[in-house]
Amino acid sequence: MKQRDKKQVKRYAGKLLNISLPDLDILDDIKDKELYKTARTHDKSKTSFKAGMNLVEGRVTEIKSNYLYIVEVEGETRRSSMSGRLKQYLYKSQALAAVGDKVSLDISAMPDSRIEHVLPRKNALIRYGEGSFQKEIVLAANIDQVIITSSWRMPIFKPGLIDRYLCIAAIQNIPAIIVINKIDLLEYPEDLEAETAYYKQLGIPLICTSPVDGTGMEELREKLKGMDSVFTGHSGTGKSTLINYLEPGLNLLTAEVSEHNEKGKHTTTQAVLLPWSFGGHLLDTPGIKTISLHADHKVLIPKVFPGFDLYYPHCRFRDCSHTHEAECAVLQALEDDKIPIERYDSYLSIYEGL
Ligand SMILES: Nc1nc2c(ncn2[C@@H]2O[C@H](COP(=O)(O)OP(=O)(O)OP(=O)(O)O)[C@@H](O)[C@H]2O)c(=O)[nH]1
Ligand SMILES: [Mg+2]
Ligand SMILES: [Zn+2]
Known part of the structure; x- marks a missing residue:
């Protein structure tokens, strides 16, 4: 609320006698507008309001510094800067874009080009x-x-x-x-x-x-x-x-x-x-x-260890660690010689090492 509006509210606060509620639909309208506004702020990093852009898709092949990215566009590499808007909104990430990221590049001001969007990653x-x-x-x-x-x-x-x-x-x-x-x-x-x-x-x-x-x-x-x-x-x-x-x-x-x-x-x-x-x-x-594992990954090892996907869905407990639990399908497979003892020992050393 602007300063001037605040003052007006104050001045009339005690004088409002005949109050009638506005049409409820109008209230909904106002609410929608507010929702729209928050959504827009949230999405702002994705949207640019610059005019006259000429966007092409490219791929980051190298990062020289926070200010200089090498981007490949149709087999040719370009030196590119990063949009200030992205720097502002993506400040939490280590690097705004990583090598391999697909980006859209504004080439309207050639020879300068600027990264305007970083597209969603399939993996990292x-x-x-x-x-x-x-x-x-x-x-x-x-x-x-x-x-x-x-x-x-x-x-x-x-x-x-x-x-x-x-x-x-x-x-x-x-x-x-x-x-x-x-x-x-x-x-x-x-x-x-x-x-x-x-x-x-x-x-x-x-x-x-x-x-x-x-x-x-x-x-x-x-x-x-x-x-x-x-x-x-x-x-x-x-x-x-x-x-x-x-x-x-x-x-x-x-x-x-x-x-x-x-x-x-x-x-x-x-x-x-x-x-x-x-x-x-x-x-x-x-x-x-x-490249290493994070301690938080410990809970994933019982599911991603090579071959365990065949067994863990049949363990009694969903968070089975396959170490001591009753009705553990992995321990059963070990007993049935479906999993070699060497692989199970290897599992234990990865799991317990985290
Ligand atoms: N006998 C044999 N030696 C090989 C073979 N491939 C590589 N070498 C030798 O193994 C040694 C190490 O090879 P590198 O290619 O430097 O190994 P690297 O994996 O790149 O090592 P880092 O860069 O330290 O990670 C070199 O002396 C190579 O000549 C192979 O197929 N057979
Ligand atoms: Mg090497
Ligand atoms: Zn189990």
Whole structure:
């Protein structure tokens, strides 16, 4: 209420004698207007009232700073700023837009372009900071698949790590492919069979590769074609070697990333989307190796652990932890040898570690 109106209310307050209620429909009208106003304020960040915009859809491929975004539009990259309106309304998010975000870009003032909307995400790859605070950092958005890279030997195959990465991928809603690299170091095929039977039976895509002798490399390329993929996995499993085999020109860009590191920019946790020459993108980020689970995810592990979806709906308790409960379908499956003891132990170590 304006100051002037307040005064008027005061002056007439004691003098109103013949009061008649207005038509109730009018009251409803006023209420609707108020509702409309709140809804509009809430939606304001989504709506722009600038005139003469020329909006095109693009995708954020790199974030240089809070003020400079690289956006790909129909195969070409543009340097873009962020609308002040979005900065004002989306201030809570770590970065206003993450790499991989689809945005609408105003290109009416070419060569300058400005991000006007950040479109809803289908998923996000999130990293959690160390310590009890576990700050959320969005590494990337709208990712098609995560390539869980392990090696058969050097370092030795650790299915427990695969389980952990599969849980993370499930929680973050990103399909996963298991790659077992350095398969040239395999001596006894039956060993591989024993280690992978569980995942194969669950229908999780699994590819054995070796950039040294070329095994599985075309199969991997086929899986990457036209998709936006993230390689994750422990140091030394051969991620860089796989990527360089598939796209020999890319090592240049790896150097570009470390240049940022040296400058100690805030962007070191940010990802870069690099186009494959055969279609799709590779998402590269220094932070990716440390993608981790949040303590809040503990309650999800009993449901997302690989293969448990077949059993947990039949547990007696909806929040069954599959550790001690009566009528637990997972413990029953363990007893019936449907779940190998190694996988169950791996479950316990992930669940109890959180
Ligand atoms: N025998 C064998 N060695 C491989 C294979 N792939 C990679 N290597 C070797 O494994 C070592 C580590 O490979 P990288 O590609 O650097 O591993 P990375 O996963 O990128 O490691 P980080 O960057 O530390 O995470 C290198 O010495 C590679 O030559 C393979 O298929 N067979
Ligand atoms: Mg590497
Ligand atoms: Zn259970």
